[in-house]
Amino acid sequence: MPGKVSPDDLLAHVFERTGAADETILQGPADGEDAAAIDWPDGDGTLVVSSDPISLAASQVGRLGVPVATNDVAVSGADPRWLTAVVLLPTGTDERTLEAIATDLDEAAREIGASIVGGHSEYVDQLERPLLSLTAMGSTDRFVPTGGAEPGDRVVLTKAAGIEGTAILAADFGGDLAVDPEIRERAEGFLAEISVAPEARVVREYATAMHDPTEGGVAAGLLEVARASNVRLEVDRDAVPVREETAALCEAAGVDPLCIFGSGALVATVPEDALEDCLADLENAGLEAAAIGTVRALEGGDPELVLDDEPITEPIEDDLYPLWEAADADD
Structure with a gap:
């Protein structure tokens, strides 16, 4: 069955394997938490970061992708400001599909005042439909978990x-x-x-x-x-x-x-x-x-x-x- 990895599996296999300890991390991976909170190095507020994929909606995947990613930043008390986008396409996809996704991403990001600052795109043999993954970032003075x-x-x-x-x-x-x-x-x-x-x-x-x-x-x-x-x-x-x-x-x-x-x-x-x-x-x-x-x-x-x-x-x-x-x- 497709869908999210279960909370029990995340607790057993993922949440304790998060790399080096860092005292600036206020909120890291945890059950139910969709965004991380990191102290800015100069102590001026909190950086909120979240990533989300979208693959199952055949229509307007770019239009859906931006709010799906930035919503987790917004509900953490921050205004979404920056995005990176990874766009994976089935091999043989017409270039007009890439143009349509990029256009949707651009328009949706402009509507909420966020900038797309980087990302990656490629064609993948194993895919049957486009896969889009975005990372959203913003800052806040009060992180809401x-x-x-x-x-x-x-x-x-x-x-x-x-x-x-x-x-x-x-x-x-x-x-x-x-x-x-x-x-x-x-x-x-x-x-x-x-x-x-x-x-x-x-x-x-x-x-x-x-x-x-x-x-x-x-x-x-x-x-x-x-x-x-x-x-x-x-x-x-x-x-x-x-x-x-x-x-x-x-x-x-x-x-x-x-x-x-x-x-x-x-x-x-x-x-x-x-x-x-x-x-x-x-x-x-x-x-x-x-x-x-x-x-x-x-x-x-x-x-x-x-x-x-x-x-x-x-x-x-x-x-x-x-x-x-x-x-x-x-x-």
Whole structure:
């Protein structure tokens, strides 16, 4: 099954093998943490660094790649400023594909004010579709980790569940799904909303933890916050915003809106007494958000997401992977 390496395997084989010790590293590899934090040598703020690949979205891979990479920097409290891009293409790919990816990268980076400062590109015999990997960097005076949630905090979600997954469903599978063409067209437009940098700039003033839900959707992102923070998150499924387009496409595809790629939403925890101010500031900035749950202390057992009455402790697989596998099998 494709997807992320499991947290248990990372703990067993990766997190203890990170090269030389360096006292300037404030946050290194850890369960649920998607960005590193490094003290600037002169002590003036913190450098935040994150890397992300994208390969399974056949359409507009460059357009998706920039926000997918920079979101992890934004939710760490930094403004994304620099990017490097590695572009790997199947051997024989038409040069127009490279031009299209580079154009998408350029436009998406300009939209969030980031500069592409380097990278690499080549053709690879073993690839069947383009593979894009980006490293994003930014600086901040206050690093916000995934693992900072405290008991009593409220859980906030911006925009809605499944925004990235909805755009992928419409672009890669929409022609095969029984949905209104107008719904599909609107859903494809969700690609313009993948970045969470605007809401992160607002929420970082209040947040104890922030996280960018990606693979496995909002549900997986919530569980990652719980694991990183060693807490229990109690979330009301009905409180999680799901757009009409997402509901329609997910119903047609037979997938859960909370378990498809979730970039475009920001998961955050904020103190109870800061919740109203946080939501008001988001509304004043023209950004949708909702309180969807509460952070609780563990009373024994493992960190968990309690979605309605269902406790979830094991990593959540993304519902889109079986669709890609089925499509590949039909080719």
